[in-house]
Amino acid sequence: MKAVVLAVDLGAESGRVMAAEIGDGINLREMSRFINKPIKKEGHLRWDMESLWRGILEGFTVAAAQYGDLIKSISFDTWAVDFALINNEGELIEEPVCYRDPRTEGLVDSIETEFGKDTIWKHTGIRNLPFNTVFQLLALKKSAPEKLKQAESILMIPDFLAWKLCGVASNEWTNASSTALASPSGQGWDLDLIKKIGLGDLAIFDKALTKSGIELGTVSADIAEITGLKRDVKVLTCASHDTASAAALTPAGAGQVFISSGTWSLMGMISEQPLLSKEAKEANLSNELAWDGRSRPLKNIMGLWVLQNCRRTWNEEGGADWSYPELVDVARSAADVDLVLDVDDAAFFEQHSKENPYADRVVKWFADRGVQIPADEGNISLAVIKGLAHAYANTLKEIEKVSGQKAQAVTILGGGGRNELLVEMTAQLCDCPVRVGAHEATALGNAVIQAFALDLIKREDIAKL
Template sequence: MPKDQFVAIDIGAESGRAVLASLENDRLSLEERHRFSTPAGRMNGSLHWNLLGIWEEIKAGLRRCAVDGGQKRQIDSIGLDAWGVDFGLIAPSGEVLGNPVHYRDRRTEGVMEKVFQRVSRQRIFDTTGVQFMPINTLYQLVAMQQAKSSLLAAAETLLFMPDLFNYLLTGKKQSEYSIATTSQMFNPRKRAWADELLHELELPRHILPIVAPSGTVVSSLRKEMAAECRMNTVPVIAPGSHDTASAVVAVPGEGDNWCFISSGTWSLMGVELAAPLITEKSLRYDYTNEGGVGGRIRFLKNITGLWLVQECKRYFKSQGQDLDYPELERLSAAAPSLQSIIDPDHAPFRAPGDIPKKIERFCAATGQRPPTGPGDFVRTCLESLAMTYRRTLTGLEDLLGKKIKTIHVVGGGSQNSLLNQMTADACARPVVAGPSEATAIGNALVQGITMGSVKSIEHARSIVKNSFELKRFEPRETKAWDAAFTRYQEIRQQH
């Protein structure tokens, strides 16, 4: 069988990468050809993504995938995934209106509560099945509406970040199922935009594009783009355009008694379902129904993930301690265990800046000794995250009415052996870690399904097992974690 070669562009909230994925004889190999940061910047008081900077990096990544030693490679297709909820607006002329605003911008503060005065929380959840987070697209649009945004008034089309980049690559304006569902404006039962909800909130329905299934060929790469990137006009495929949807395709699970944690800036923990689970209890537990590849539902909870460690690292650097992630893991492994506990989803932790200071304030408010050094701070973050996983696992089992036997951790966070062992200990379940590049792998395998070289999602998962090293972590010190979890629950109730 000839070798298939796919380019997977994976853009995250901290970094992006262009990966050349080669599939031959049911084995997939990856070659990272380009990696870049995706920093945000402030302009006129608002936090924005650097759209032009990311776009230039995407093109550089395509060029590096297309050429090897001066020779042009045969590329079969391109797929691009990115984070959810954020978007760009397109004018009738086709121009991009402004620079997309970052989901961590403060414009949505208090907006969700104002929306509930117009449409009840219950009604929104019954319609969309999505977890309530101030960052959701729904509240971003209401914030723009309240500010009488001239950009919103001028817009003809809204495109989520991966859709926006696909538009720049192909000239085609459309959305994809998995990314559309993150918005809290999509009805997963009807597989359509939630028109009545949008009408009640007086939001412009006409700017929302058609929604295509995961794995759809958006169009061919524009001729001028192909020439600039030294490629042919290959198909551009929408994989699971939401990065987690692609990552879940690469979870090497078997049967139906496993759950996943897609571990990165955010931790997304959940299961795959055939249909949305929209009940009073799932609303109370604050779980979400997001679209998955193959029309499936990713029933999960969004958890503040390694963002806390990333922000600690940034703070330490500003104080003259430039520590890399392996060094932070080493220091945290040497720190005393289960000393201070925080709630990673505590609202002040979501905003960038001075996370160690915020942790100190949280500990003071809850009567705890605060961490004292980089190792202590990072260990507090990791242990608290592991306990949040336990709480989420308990909720999943209650909602599903069954016991989950194995936790699969994929994504960049799967490389943190300390966190993996903490998760196994806290949850009293085996943890299978890997692959770390799950999003790029899933992106490439969905391209393979579309192009006919991969038969199904199940076939894709068997390819993952054939191709990548997985590490297993067995539960060990569970009694100490049981006592700590009781403290964690008590501390959460104080906030």
């Protein structure tokens, strides 16, 4: 073992600290795992950052005791679009709001009416989605403009965590590219757009963007004392948007399509240039950055969120104890129907509630279209998995058409690769080979970028893992 790097990987359902042992290969070992569940506070759905930070520090403590001087660096990746605002005294202005909070309702329509439907796309190559950072900031300007005026820095969630660890504020470019406020080339914030939509007087856009694999600083004295980490452990940027870290493992070559399959499914490709045509916009693609500065055109698909919340309905409210493999087993024996569930329907975006459980939403979706499905775990699970596989196949056709490239293979990265039925259905529907990549793709990609930055592996080795 040459060295160890720590990859902190937060998803919308859980977070973990993973130790990556760098030797002849890379072995991941879990140091801590903890629930990530937003809470209602001060009128908004917010991330419980104190709880997440405790889970992270617990993982650091376990890793420090196990690996000691072998630990060379730490990096953070999380979901995109959400952020923290820091004032000039280094204080958090308010706890970060979750992208599923309804504060942006109606803003897409009003901005498109005022500035045109194509304005944000033409500047950033990002699809207009109500949870995008640009709309969250405009919502905050409308409801609490004084908070924006107080802010000196905007830190996406992984940038915020790195700041808490080492005290250095930065904007890593893969996550910044998801905000719909940055140039698709990675050159920086699009100040012309920012000024045009009324955010141009904010100090938060004064900083340049930071590339992936850059050293920000070292672990602070306070955190070293709490956890036992050495003070010289480096805090690095990885591809801090979790999808970008996972997509770093996409096989090299033309026609390689990835699906980062988790709570969300992000399906796309690595491209030398962003895809900015009218056809790309109509296909609802977004052009985010890859870790190395190339483009990462992709489409947001609802992902495993619907199945996760159906399972939550059955387990939390129904008193059952379904595992995902068990749900796959009962789905295999369920009766199929001709109608394909639209997993991207707006009915499946809002947070789960006891008053409107997800399993009931699926049954209602079919009933509203004249199809009755049994309200049991097998039939609902089958409908969701089948709907997701069809969404993958349809998106593949769109990507091929827009890019002009015939897909050579689709690689499913992340937890969705463990769902054997989803993989089988995707392979049946896609007109190309479908392979399963690393289940822990995000944490592995995070670690690989750190190892490359530390000269522990070579560039050509990254996409081989």
